[in-house]
Amino acid sequence: MKKKATTRKVVVRNSGFLAAVKDSFSGRASAIRHKKIVDEAKSSGILDVLIGANKKNASGNSL
Amino acid sequence: MPCYKFAPGVYPNTFIFPTDNGWLYSVSFINNLSLFKGNPILENNKLSFEIVFNRSELDKGGKGKDELVASTISTILCKQFDLLGELPIYFFLCDMADKRGFARSQLFNQWYESCNLPDWELVNYELLDPTDETITYYAGLFIHAQHPHYKLVPDAFEKFLEQDVSTGKFVRRR
Numbered sequence: 001m002k003k004k005a006t007t008r009k010v011v012v013r014n015s016g017f018l019a020a021v022k023d024s025f026s027g028r029a030s031a032i033r034h035k036k037i038v039d040e041a042k043s044s045g046i047l048d049v050l051i052g053a054n055k056k057n058a059s060g061n062s063l
Numbered sequence: 064m065p066c067y068k069f070a071p072g073v074y075p076n077t078f079i080f081p082t083d084n085g086w087l088y089s090v091s092f093i094n095n096l097s098l099f100k101g102n103p104i105l106e107n108n109k110l111s112f113e114i115v116f117n118r119s120e121l122d123k124g125g126k127g128k129d130e131l132v133a134s135t136i137s138t139i140l141c142k143q144f145d146l147l148g149e150l151p152i153y154f155f156l157c158d159m160a161d162k163r164g165f166a167r168s169q170l171f172n173q174w175y176e177s178c179n180l181p182d183w184e185l186v187n188y189e190l191l192d193p194t195d196e197t198i199t200y201y202a203g204l205f206i207h208a209q210h211p212h213y214k215l216v217p218d219a220f221e222k223f224l225e226q227d228v229s230t231g232k233f234v235r236r237r
Binding site: 005006007008009010011012013014015017018020021030031033034035036037038040041046047049050051053054055 | 067068069070072073074077079080081082083087089091093098115117118119156172175176184185186187188189190191192193194200203217221223224225226227
């Protein structure tokens with residue numbers, strides 16, 4: 001049987017982690033990564049394949 | 064379950080899918096080796112992954128609610144968890160930039176409940192910032208019940224968060 005998620009409340013005093021969180025939320029690193037993924041998908045043609053496949057049939061498998 | 068077709072991205076453990084509403088999503092499982100440096104339980108033999116989502120506009124389509132996005136992300140999570148087996152741990156931090164962190168944490172719970180992952184446990188964390196009590200961050204941790212440190216990892220993550228690096232003190236609040 002599936003377990004239910006549990007929740008814990010924590011006061012974060014790890015300043016390094018807090019800084020990493022705030023840096024992560026600035027979004028720069030992930031935006032750069034996302035752009036590279038998108039650019040590569042466009043240049044390789046896989047994006048066009050995905051768009052075509054999704055229009056034909058939205059019934060879930062990876063390519 | 065119906066979902067969009069997706070494909071691997073240029074980075075390892077990364078996936079991409081376009082939607083009918085003109086969005087392009089990437090889902091990444093990032094092996095962030097520096098975040099838990101010096102904490103062997105959380106470093107987990109280099110099998111700790113942060114789950115990160117991004118999206119960008121592909122074209123000017125309608126931008127209404129799209130149920131297939133949730134089912135696609137859920138499918139990607141299930142496939143990735145299956146693919147890498149029971150030894151990795153996965154964590155996520157919900158972006159608070161638009162104050163929708165709680166809503167995002169609820170989405171993770173919905174994905175967790177919709178995935179057929181009976182041996183995986185999701186532990187949510189509400190992270191309180193002692194420098195600004197008005198802010199709550201939301202994070203979560205997925206761990207497999209057969210992981211050798213199944214009992215230790217959620218507590219280790221909590222202690223890691225609570226650790227005051229400057230004084231070495233720990234503060235606990237439930």
